[in-house]
Amino acid sequence: MLRMQGISKSFGSVHANRSIDLEVAPGRIVGLLGENGSGKTTLMNILFGIVPPDAGTIVFKGHPLVGHSPREAIAAGIGMIHQHFMLVPAMTVTENVMLGWEATGRWLRPAGVAQQISSASSAYGLGLDPAARVELLPLGAQQRVEIVKAVLRGAELLVLDEPTSSLSPPEVAGLLRILRRLREEGRSVIFISHKLGEVLEVCDEVVVLRDGGVAGRVEAATVDRHELARMMVGREVNAPLDRIARAPGAERLVVANLTACDALEIERVRGLSFSVRAGEVLALVGVDGNGQAELARVIVGIERPTGGAVFVDGAEVTAGGVAARRAAGLAHVPADRATTGLVTDMTIAENLALRAFDEPPLRRGPWLDPDAMTELARERIADFAIRAPGPATVVRTLSGGNQQKIVLARELGSRPAVLVAEQPTRGLDPGATRFVIDQVIALRGAGSAVLYITTELEEALLVADRIGVMHQGRLVGLLRREHVDLGRLGLMMAGALEEPSDPAALYGVPTP
Amino acid sequence: MRPLLAVLLALALTALLIVAAGKNPLLAYAALGRGALGSWDRVGVGLNKATPYVLTGVGVALCFRARVINIGAEGQIALGGLAATWIALTFPQAPPVVLPLLALAAGALTGAGWAALAAAIRLHRGVHEVLVTLLLNFVGVLIVSEALQGSLGEPGAGFPQSPLLPRASWLPRVLKGSDLHAGIVIAVIVVVLAHVLLWRMPFGFRLRVLGASTPAAVYAGISPPRALLGVMSLAGALAGLAGAVEVLGVHYRLIDGFSHGFGFNAVAIALLGALNPITVLPAGLFFGFLETGALAMQRAVGVPTPLVAVIQGLTMIFILSAMGLSARRSKV
Numbered sequence: 090m091l092r093m094q095g096i097s098k099s100f101g102s103v104h105a106n107r108s109i110d111l112e113v114a115p116g117r118i119v120g121l122l123g124e125n126g127s128g129k130t131t132l133m134n135i136l137f138g139i140v141p142p143d144a145g146t147i148v149f150k151g152h153p154l155v156g157h158s159p160r161e162a163i164a165a166g167i168g169m170i171h172q173h174f175m176l177v178p179a180m181t182v183t184e185n186v187m188l189g190w191e192a193t194g195r196w197l198r199p200a201g202v203a204q205q206i207s208s209a210s211s212a213y214g215l216g217l218d219p220a221a222r223v224e225l226l227p228l229g230a231q232q233r234v235e236i237v238k239a240v241l242r243g244a245e246l247l248v249l250d251e252p253t254s255s256l257s258p259p260e261v262a263g264l265l266r267i268l269r270r271l272r273e274e275g276r277s278v279i280f281i282s283h284k285l286g287e288v289l290e291v292c293d294e295v296v297v298l299r300d301g302g303v304a305g306r307v308e309a310a311t312v313d314r315h316e317l318a319r320m321m322v323g324r325e326v327n328a329p330l331d332r333i334a335r336a337p338g339a340e341r342l343v344v345a346n347l348t349a350c351d352a353l354e355i356e357r358v359r360g361l362s363f364s365v366r367a368g369e370v371l372a373l374v375g376v377d378g379n380g381q382a383e384l385a386r387v388i389v390g391i392e393r394p395t396g397g398a399v400f401v402d403g404a405e406v407t408a409g410g411v412a413a414r415r416a417a418g419l420a421h422v423p424a425d426r427a428t429t430g431l432v433t434d435m436t437i438a439e440n441l442a443l444r445a446f447d448e449p450p451l452r453r454g455p456w457l458d459p460d461a462m463t464e465l466a467r468e469r470i471a472d473f474a475i476r477a478p479g480p481a482t483v484v485r486t487l488s489g490g491n492q493q494k495i496v497l498a499r500e501l502g503s504r505p506a507v508l509v510a511e512q513p514t515r516g517l518d519p520g521a522t523r524f525v526i527d528q529v530i531a532l533r534g535a536g537s538a539v540l541y542i543t544t545e546l547e548e549a550l551l552v553a554d555r556i557g558v559m560h561q562g563r564l565v566g567l568l569r570r571e572h573v574d575l576g577r578l579g580l581m582m583a584g585a586l587e588e589p590s591d592p593a594a595l596y597g598v599p600t601p
Numbered sequence: 602m603r604p605l606l607a608v609l610l611a612l613a614l615t616a617l618l619i620v621a622a623g624k625n626p627l628l629a630y631a632a633l634g635r636g637a638l639g640s641w642d643r644v645g646v647g648l649n650k651a652t653p654y655v656l657t658g659v660g661v662a663l664c665f666r667a668r669v670i671n672i673g674a675e676g677q678i679a680l681g682g683l684a685a686t687w688i689a690l691t692f693p694q695a696p697p698v699v700l701p702l703l704a705l706a707a708g709a710l711t712g713a714g715w716a717a718l719a720a721a722i723r724l725h726r727g728v729h730e731v732l733v734t735l736l737l738n739f740v741g742v743l744i745v746s747e748a749l750q751g752s753l754g755e756p757g758a759g760f761p762q763s764p765l766l767p768r769a770s771w772l773p774r775v776l777k778g779s780d781l782h783a784g785i786v787i788a789v790i791v792v793v794l795a796h797v798l799l800w801r802m803p804f805g806f807r808l809r810v811l812g813a814s815t816p817a818a819v820y821a822g823i824s825p826p827r828a829l830l831g832v833m834s835l836a837g838a839l840a841g842l843a844g845a846v847e848v849l850g851v852h853y854r855l856i857d858g859f860s861h862g863f864g865f866n867a868v869a870i871a872l873l874g875a876l877n878p879i880t881v882l883p884a885g886l887f888f889g890f891l892e893t894g895a896l897a898m899q900r901a902v903g904v905p906t907p908l909v910a911v912i913q914g915l916t917m918i919f920i921l922s923a924m925g926l927s928a929r930r931s932k933v
Contacts, residue, residue: 391819411822421820429816435809443810443821447803457801 090115090277091136091246096145098131105131107302108145113246118268118278120288120309123298124321124518129281132298133248137169138162150245168239172251174231178224182206185223186238202241209237213270214263228378229260236267240276247271248279253287257376258546258579265291283321283518285314286547299323322520338367340403341538342388342419342507347397349380349387357383359562360397365507365538370529372541372553373564376582380562381542382424385511388540389421390414402506415444418506422496422513424542426489430496433485437477438466440484441499469498473528490521497528508532508539514548526552546578560584607919608887615912619904629902636897637890643897645779649851651889652784653678653843657867658885659795660836662876666799667808667832668815673734674840675864676741677715681708681841682848683745686753686763686855689770689848697769704770705787705845712841713834715741720833724826730833738864749857761857772850782850788885791839795878808832840867869917888913 091113098106106128113119123129135142138157147154149165157165176185183203203219210217215233223231232252239247249268253261268278268291282288288295289309297305297320305320342365349358357380365371375381387394390411398407401417409417423429431440442451442462450461466480475494477487484492493513500508510529514522529552533539543549549556556573558566558581565587566578580586616626637647657674664671685704692700719733748754749761772782799805807828811818818825843863848855870888874881895909 410824411820415822423820425816428814429820432810432813432817434813439806442806443817446806446821452803455802457803457806459801 090150092148093132093136094146094148096132096135096147097143098135098140099143104301106135106142107300109298109301109303111296111303113277113279115245115277116272116275117293118272118280118291120292120295121279121281121298122283122285122288122295122317122321123304124283127298127321128301129298130250131301133169133250133279133281136162136248137167163242163244166243166245168242168244168247170232170235170239170247170249170252172254174235176223176231176234178222180223181219182217182221182223182226182234182237183219185234186219186241190242205241206237209240213237213240213267215267227260228255228376229257229263232256232264233267240271244276246277246279248281250281251283252280253282253284255377255544257583258575259583259585260376261287285317289314289317297321318519322518335368335534337369338536340364341367341401342540343400343403344388345398345400347384347387347394347399349383349392349394351383356395357562358387358394361562361564362397363557363564363567365540367536367538368533369554370533370539370541370552371555371557372543372549373557373559374543374546374549374578374582375559377544379559381511381559383562384559385421385424385509385542388414389419389509411444420500420503420505420508422500422508422510424511424515426492426496426516431484431492433492434483436466436481436483437470437475437487437495438462438480440495441466441469441480441502443499445499445503469495469502472502473498474524490517490524493517493521493525497525501528501532504532504535505537508537509542510539511542512544513541514543514545522548546575546582558582560587607923608916610919611912611915614915615908618908618911622904622908624902624904629898629904632901633891633894633898635894636901637894639897641776642779643893645776645781647886647890647893648781648785649889650892651886652788652850653847653863654866654870654888655788655882655885656784656791656843656846657840657863658870658874658881659791659878660839661867662871662874662878662881663795663799663808664832664836665871665876666812667828668812669829669832670731671716671719671734671833671836672731672864672868673716673719673737673741674836674843674867675860675862676734676738677712677837677840678844678847678860678863679738679741679745680715681712681844682855682859683748683753683844684708684711684841685770685845685848686766687748689766690753690763693767693769695769700767700770701772701849704849705842708845708848709838709842712844713838715841716833716837717830719837720830724829730829742858742860745855745860746857749855753855755854763855766849766853770849771853772846780851782846784846784850787842787846789882791842792878792882799878804828804831840864866913869913873917873920 093109093111096106096109109132121129131140134140136147138159138161141156149167154165177188183199183206186206187197187199187202206217206219209215215237217230217233217237223234252264256264271278280288280292292309295307295309295317296303297317299321304323344364345362347358347361348356351357361384363371373381386392388399390409390413394407398405400406401414401419404417406414406417427433432443442465445451446457451458463480470477470480473494475498476491484495513525517525529539529541541552550570550573553570556568556570557564558578560582561584566581577586612630619626619629636643638644657678661671661674685708688704688707689700695703715737719730719737722728722733723730746761749763753763755762755764772784775781775783775786799808807823810821811823811825811828815825844860847859852859866888870881870884874884891909891912895906898904899906
């Protein structure tokens with residue numbers, strides 16, 4: 090159905106794609122797997138006509154595609170579903186499907202389109218109401234709107250870019266079901282992801298990209314995760330550090346009946362209570378947007394809670410700001426590395442000083458001490474194996490993994506009492522992910538308390554002693570790791586199940 | 602290197618306009634050069650002209666560093682000049698060294714107060730600082746006019762200006778045989794202090810982080826409102842100081858509209874100096890010498906002075922385009 094041959098593309102001195110061949114047969118789901126920056130997105134942008142290739146040919150259904158625009162790609166039968174949906178939130182499903190669709194003709198015929206949406210919806214099990222306003226739909230349903238848009242436009246090849254990154258486990262399962270249904274009809278799918286599990290579950294064949302080239306091409310049935318990870322990274326990925334069993338220590342972080350609002354004053358955290366002990370990792374899992382971000386912001390002092398209290402090592406810090414919480418021993422790895430955790434236009438030394446520049450030893454009297462900053466940077470670069478030319482290197486020039494190492498070096502380097510880590514592995518390749526997890530586990534071993542917020546269940550199972558599930562601003566379950574049942578946890582994340590927390594996991598939960 | 606190229610391109614383009622006006626551009630530029638740098642006297646005049654530009658430009662540069670768009674220098678200069686004038690006229694018997702210092706301090710404080718008012722409106726009423734500072738310019742300039750029409754005006758002068766200030770309040774000359782006054786020394790000291798503040802002190806670090814990313818600043822424990830108030834007040838103080846220097850060093854009296862155009866030139870100079878105090882100095886000197894040279898050029902060749910504004914404008918456009926270009930390149 091699709092044959093891309095010898096596709097090459099350079100941006101300046103960066104070779105985003107080097108002579109890539111990709112073939113997709115009818116009725117096949119092909120996984121495109123690779124770390125960030127391995128060339129997946131560039132390749133798909135070339136296919137869809139967003140950027141022209143420097144060299145190579147594309148043949149789709151027997152016709153060459155040369156110098157085509159996205160519009161022509163759609164007309165030819167290629168449907169692209171971006172990671173960030175291209176929908177108008179204030180419009181209905183029908184209106185979004187009609188938008189820019191020439192087949193609707195001179196006159197808008199919403200009733201006919203709605204009819205088509207309904208029949209497609211029942212054929213593929215999409216569960217869409219054509220009259221629903223898109224902004225009121227959950228993310229999973231919005232994604233299905235994108236799918237129906239592409240299918241009704243006659244897409245025979247669907248490209249999904251990181252389609253599961255904001256879905257809960259049941260929603261992911263639903264999506265995979267839909268993709269299999271499309272495959273049965275003879276349509277093909279290119280499934281772009283860095284999540285090995287999903288790729289193995291749904292794909293017929295996996296193409297692994299690394300450094301802009303094809304690192305391997307395998308039948309999904311013949312490989313395992315370990316093998317795929319090795320192909321992605323190009324070397325062995327070590328098993329995580331062994332966790333030392335530890336007797337729970339004193340409570341270092343206590344959150345009591347906390348409530349918080351977002352910027353629009355909508356309550357997003359609704360009476361949360363939990364505690365984290367010394368030498369313990371508590372993972373909070375949940376689908377993005379269930380109050381995790383707001384919870385982290387009030388715990389670290391960026392925003393004030395609307396109710397409740399936060400204690401670090403027994404001392405109440407609720408009234409203090411960021412500086413006071415830092416002084417109390419609270420470290421924070423924010424979710425947004427590029428604009429919050431780092432100032433990417435500044436140097437490594439300055440970024441390592443970002444939260445401590447106004448205290449000794451980095452400040453001496455009224456002066457900043459550049460020598461002390463450089464000295465600190467040298468130490469941290471060595472301790473955390475940051476791959477960079479030196480302390481004066483501008484952070485923007487580093488890879489995502491090395492950037493995150495700078496954040497970790499700054500926040501973990503001072504041996505904090507409590508670490509709040511938000512999505513610390515987001516966008517990182519398996520090697521860098523493992524590094525982050527090892528660092529967190531090492532910190533746990535040193536007696537810190539870690540609150541680890543993540544959307545990835547597997548990751549939570551790897552790092553956590555206890556796992557709490559957040560849904561719509563509340564804790565709908567709190568389990569010891571040994572007692573976790575993945576299926577039930579997934580249902581809890583989707584809000585379909587709430588159960589009394591595991592008594593063994595409930596120690597230290599303050600009563601309001 | 603880039604700024605120099607931009608200046609040369611601007612001069613070349615302006616040469617075409619001079620040709621179009623029927624004059625010889627080489628003669629015109631020679632006259633401009635002589636007028637700007639031809640004698641110690643001319644150099645002194647150019648430096649005097651540049652002094653308020655440098656002072657104000659440094660303040661604006663610090664604001665822009667923190668992404669605070671302060672375009673209120675003009676009003677701050679006007680009120681700084683007013684405060685200096687009032688001190689000089691009210692305490693004429695004060696000792697000669699104390700009086701100018703007192704007047705300069707009053708100018709700086711008033712400028713800071715005026716800028717702080719803008720910051721307060723920004724913080725408490727949420728009106729964008731561009732709007733607040735712009736509008737307060739008109740208010741500031743009109744307050745000066747009002748004062749000159751009333752109690753501070755010179756009776757019977759026929760023009761809204763204050764009486765001549767007492768000699769004791771004048772800034773001392775620093776170069777024999779020229780009009781060069783001590784203001785340039787103040788400007789150079791301010792440049793050095795601002796450089797140290799921006800690159801070697803916590804306040805400067807705060808400004809730089811805030812300018813790069815507000816979420817990162819909040820995460821770092823920096824209070825954006827406090828930084829905004831601080832940097833606006835500082836810039837206002839420098840603009841007010843510039844107004845006082847202009848009054849005490851050049852005119853020896855307050856003249857209606859003396860601050861006209863300074864505020865916007867300061868923005869141009871801050872950008873030309875790449876928002877770096879040290880490089881704001883040559884940028885301010887460039888503007889100062891260009892203006893004194895322009896008057897000479899007009900006298901000698903008959904090229905109209907507005908062409909200098911054209912050179913300034915073209916230079917700005919070329920420099921900003923070059924900077925935009927380099928920003929885009931570094932993104933890839």
